Each structure stands twice: as C-alpha cells, then as structure tokens.
Amino acid sequence: MSAGKLSPDDLKALIRTVPDFPKPGIQFRDITTLIGHGEGLPATINLLSERAEAAGAQKIAGMEARGFIFGAAVAANLGVGFVPVRKPGKLPVETIGVDYALEYGTDRLEMDPSSISQGETVVMVDDLIATGGTALAAAKLLRSAGAALQHAVFVIDLPDLGGAAKLRADGLSVDILMEFEGE
Numbered sequence: 001m002s003a004g005k006l007s008p009d010d011l012k013a014l015i016r017t018v019p020d021f022p023k024p025g026i027q028f029r030d031i032t033t034l035i036g037h038g039e040g041l042p043a044t045i046n047l048l049s050e051r052a053e054a055a056g057a058q059k060i061a062g063m064e065a066r067g068f069i070f071g072a073a074v075a076a077n078l079g080v081g082f083v084p085v086r087k088p089g090k091l092p093v094e095t096i097g098v099d100y101a102l103e104y105g106t107d108r109l110e111m112d113p114s115s116i117s118q119g120e121t122v123v124m125v126d127d128l129i130a131t132g133g134t135a136l137a138a139a140k141l142l143r144s145a146g147a148a149l150q151h152a153v154f155v156i157d158l159p160d161l162g163g164a165a166k167l168r169a170d171g172l173s174v175d176i177l178m179e180f181e182g183e
C-alpha cells in the first residue's frame, strides 16, 4: 500500500482502542499505532495537509503534545511555520495564556505572542477533539495573538462529546478524518 492509497477508513483501523484508560468508562483512542505505521503516518499527514492547504493556512498551530506530532508535519508539508501552543511554564519568553476548565479543576495553555503576525491565517491541528475544551481555549489564545483563525483540523472526532459542534458554534469550520462513537 502506498501512502496516497490509504483512506480514512484504513487509517481508522490503525488506531488502537484501550478500554478504561486513563479511568473507567473511557475508550482511549491511541494514535501510537497510527504514527508507528510507515504508511499510516504519511497518509494521515497528507490528508490533514490537503485540508489545511484548502483553508489557506499561512501558519499551523498545534497543541502540546500530540498536536505537535501532526501539526509540525503538516506545516513542513505545506512549507509554512508551526506555532506550538504549550503547557504552562515551558516557553523561555514572555507568554500570553488562557485558563480553561477541565472536568476536575483547571488547566492552562500558553504561547509566544510574537509567533503570529496580525491577521495571519492560522489553521489549528490536533489529534482528537472530545469535549472541545482544549481546542476552544487554544482558539481564544490564538485569536488574542492576532490570528485569523477560521479552521481546525483533527484526526479523530468523538461526536458524542460535542466538541466539534461547539467549535462550529464559535465560528470555526472543522475538518476531521474519522469518528468514533462514545467517549
């Protein structure tokens, strides 16, 4: 099989599902088996890149940590820069940040505001959208840095959790490669 010939359904078959991780009731959709596959990885990157290119990406933003794997590869594929949206305390310069609610407690994302020019078309890339909390927070942060952010691309959507619908309600168009039922 060549990379170009793997369909999203073929790629879905390369995702490993681990039940009850990290806690009972969660079906963990593990991309380790997808990115460890010599044809699956480039096919995934090519499909994500097509969508990001169609959205006019001038820069790709990805969320730590799995968004770095896909986002940086898409950026390199398109010949545009990559913006890491980081967990707190990792960047060595003055950052801007956003706090967001988790099921228990809060979390925070940070970025270097100088990594985006005002009005630059940024496309957000991540591995999976579940509740959408992380992606909504990242979108707020990127917009506050001046990004023209209208598009987000994910490998996996868990539609039962409603994250993609929330992003669409926030004015983003959302592309995904595959869906899994449940949480």
Ligand code: AMP
Pocket (backbone or CB within 6 Å): 026, 027, 028, 029, 030, 066, 126, 127, 128, 129, 130, 131, 132, 133, 134, 135, 158, 163, 183
């Ligand atoms: P959320 O903020 O709820 O949309 O979840 C964001 C992140 O949590 C995703 O980018 C995934 O990395 C991770 N995640 C959430 N649910 C799952 C799941 N069922 N399987 C694998 N990763 C998950």
